Amino acid sequence: MRKQxxxxxxxxxxxxxxxxxxxxxxxxxxxxxxxxxxxxxxxxQAAGAxxxxxxxxxxxxxxxxELPGLNRQRLARAVPFALEExxxxxxxxxxxxxxxRDEDGRxxxxxxxxxxxxxxxxxxxxxxxxADVMLSEVLAVPREAANDAGRHWSLLIDGARCLLRTDAxxxxxxxxxxxxxxxxxxxxxxxxxxxARLDVKLCGDEGFSTSEHYRRLGETCAAAGIExxxxxxxxxGALLLARGFDEKAAINLLxxxxxxxxxLEKLLRPWRPAAxxxxxxxxxxxxxxxxxxxxxSAQNEAMRAQITALYxxxxxxxxxxVNPRVQMERGLAKLxxxxxxxxxxxGLLAKAGPVLKDNTGLKLRSLRYKExxxxxxxxxxxxxxxxxxxxxxxxxAGLTVEIVSASSRDGKVESRIAxxxxxxx
Numbered sequence: 293m294r295k296q297x298x299x300x301x302x303x304x305x306x307x308x309x310x311x312x313x314x315x316x317x318x319x320x321x322x323x324x325x326x327x328x329x330x331x332x333x334x335x336x337q338a339a340g341a342x343x344x345x346x347x348x349x350x351x352x353x354x355x356x357x358e359l360p361g362l363n364r365q366r367l368a369r370a371v372p373f374a375l376e377e378x379x380x381x382x383x384x385x386x387x388x389x390x391x392x393r394d395e396d397g398r399x400x401x402x403x404x405x406x407x408x409x410x411x412x413x414x415x416x417x418x419x420x421x422x423a424d425v426m427l428s429e430v431l432a433v434p435r436e437a438a439n440d441a442g443r444h445w446s447l448l449i450d451g452a453r454c455l456l457r458t459d460a461x462x463x464x465x466x467x468x469x470x471x472x473x474x475x476x477x478x479x480x481x482x483x484x485x486x487x488a489r490l491d492v493k494l495c496g497d498e499g500f501s502t503s504e505h506y507r508r509l510g511e512t513c514a515a516a517g518i519e520x521x522x523x524x525x526x527x528x529g530a531l532l533l534a535r536g537f538d539e540k541a542a543i544n545l546l547x548x549x550x551x552x553x554x555x556l557e558k559l560l561r562p563w564r565p566a567a568x569x570x571x572x573x574x575x576x577x578x579x580x581x582x583x584x585x586x587x588x589s590a591q592n593e594a595m596r597a598q599i600t601a602l603y604x605x606x607x608x609x610x611x612x613x614v615n616p617r618v619q620m621e622r623g624l625a626k627l628x629x630x631x632x633x634x635x636x637x638x639g640l641l642a643k644a645g646p647v648l649k650d651n652t653g654l655k656l657r658s659l660r661y662k663e664x665x666x667x668x669x670x671x672x673x674x675x676x677x678x679x680x681x682x683x684x685x686x687x688x689a690g691l692t693v694e695i696v697s698a699s700s701r702d703g704k705v706e707s708r709i710a711x712x713x714x715x716x717x
Contacts, residue, residue, distance in 0.1 A: 293319050295341040298534040299334055299421070300429065301412055303348040315534040316341070324534045335420045345426040346533055347412065347545065349455050349465025352428035353379065353403040354543075356394075356462065364390065368548060371401055379403065387550060391461045391543035400461035402428055402543040409550055426545040430455045430463040434536030436491065445487040445518075447475075450495040450529030458482070460541040472508035479516045489519040495529045637661045640711055643689040644668075651681060657706075666711040667696070671704050678707055690714040 295318040302312070314334045315324040318341075327333070357374035359367060367390050372383040379386065387409055391400035409426075416423055433455050435446040448455040454471055457463035458478060466474045479486065490513055500506050501522060513520040525532060546552070596616070603616040607623050644666070648654060654677075657669040672678050678698060685693045691711050698707040 293317065293322060296344060296534075296537075297334065297338050297341040298324075298344045298346060298432075298530070298537065299416075299423075300346045300530050300533070301348055303350055313530050315530050317534055324531050326528050326531055331415075331419045331421075338421055342424045343421060344537060344539075345412070345416070345423045346429040346432055347404065347409075347426055349428050349430040349453075349463075351404060351408050352430070352465075352545070354400065354428060354430060354462055354464060355379070355403060356398040356400050358397065359399050367399065371399065375401065375403065381405065387545070387548070389543050389545045389547045392541075394459070394461075400543065402431075402545055404545060409545060413550065423546060425539060425542060426550075427542040428463075428465075428545075429533055430457055430465055431461060431542055432533040432537045433457040433463065434493065434532055435460075443485070443487040445490045446493065447490060448493045448495070448529060448532060449497070449500065451497070453529070458487070461543055468505055471505055472512050475509065476512050479512065479518070486516055487518055489521055492520065492522050493532060494522060494524045495527070495532070498524070637666065640666045640691070640713070643691055644685060644711055647681070647684050647689050650684075651677070653677060654681070664712060667708060668711065669706075669708050671706050673704065675700070675705055678705055682709065685709075685711065686714075 295316070298315040298317070300313045310330070311328055312331045312334060314327050316327065316337055317324045327337070355375050355378050357371060359370055359374055362370060368388065371388045371390055372386070375388070376383050385406055387404050387406045389402040391402065393399050412426070413423070433446045433448045435457050436444045446457045449468065452468045454466045454468055455463065456466065456475070456478065464474070464478070492509070494500055510520055599616040599620070600613050603613060603620045604610060606620070610619065613619065648656070651672070653673040655671040657671060660667040672681065675698065678695065682693045682695060685691050691714055694710040696708040696710050698705055
């Protein structure tokens with residue numbers, strides 16, 4: 293048996309700290325265990341349980357209407373108008389829960405004031421309880437199914453409270469003082485569908501069998517030809533209701549606006565404008581990001597085309613261009629002789645250039661670069677000027693200088709010098 297918690301809502305609100313009543317049923321307690329105390333105590337026992345809330349029968353009207361075969365959604369819209377004449381309150385202030393259709397084709401319904409059910413749910417929510425099922429306590433009164441002997445009505449008397457269940461989804465709540473009068477009205481309304489027996493489940497009051505209420509009840513049943521069966525109970529009325537609960541026969545009040553989905557929509561309704569604005573903002577941002585992405589993609593393609601054109605201009609011998617940026621870097625590295633500690637050509641020229649340029653009598657004839665060495669063929673005025681040039685290249689440019697050859701001709705010195713990065717031999 294799945295764990296169940298039956299919480300009985302009192303007709304008069306006792307407050308969260310008042311004397312609440314609830315029953316827990318599970319495999320270890322199939323008959324149920326009765327508890328009383330603050331509402332907060334019931335929350336502790338609701339963990340893992342299906343929470344069934346029994347609403348006061350005096351606050352829930354059970355009414356039937358003849359309606360054609362409609363789907364559930366259309367029935368929910370048609371029921372209020374079909375029951376309007378049976379109800380004293382304005383249908384706009386009432387909540388209608390649709391039940392089952394009986395053998396005669398009548399739809400049974402449960403009606404409660406919206407103010408009431410809203411207050412109940414808010415009180416439960418404030419305490420931390422979430423109801424799975426909420427029904428009139430009348431529909432939890434234990435009853436015997438119809439047999440060959442006929443139908444049975446069940447009447448639960450618990451103190452001054454009386455709950456009369458006339459069928460699976462029919463019945464009403466009344467007080468003990470009006471028992472005989474209300475029962476007579478129910479008998480008159482039943483017409484040919486009178487029960488064969490009225491089972492009176494009596495809780496606690498041992499003197500009821502000798503009371504005026506019982507005498508008048510007997511007279512009403514005798515006049516209608518109904519057998520009266522008094523059944524004293526040792527258990528509390530709340531335990532009997534927990535045992536009599538059958539979810540298949542219950543009219544769950546948590547429908548429509550008060551279903552879990554409806555309650556969630558109600559909670560989210562105030563946030564809808566903000567959600568719509570957020571959604572609009574996200575759409576605008578995504579659109580802007582999409583436009584920016586297209587712009588950047590076009591810009592990237594243009595830059596890639598420029599890099600490709602520049603690469604082909606710098607390396608006209610290249611046949612296939614896959615990644616021009618990487619290929620350009622590799623080509624330049626190859627020209628510079630980069631990697632493995634080699635001195636690049638451009639670096640040598642950058643260091644030696646200012647010193648060479650400062651010698652007005654110097655004339656360059658040729659440059660050759662190979663294996664980190666730059667050979668320069670030059671013409672200079674004197675050997676002393678050549679020695680001075682060597683010294684400046686070493687001191688000012690930080691290069692290693694080697695005079696490979698030097699010879700005088702026609703008053704000029706022709707020489708070849710080898711340049712390396714400082715520290716290399």
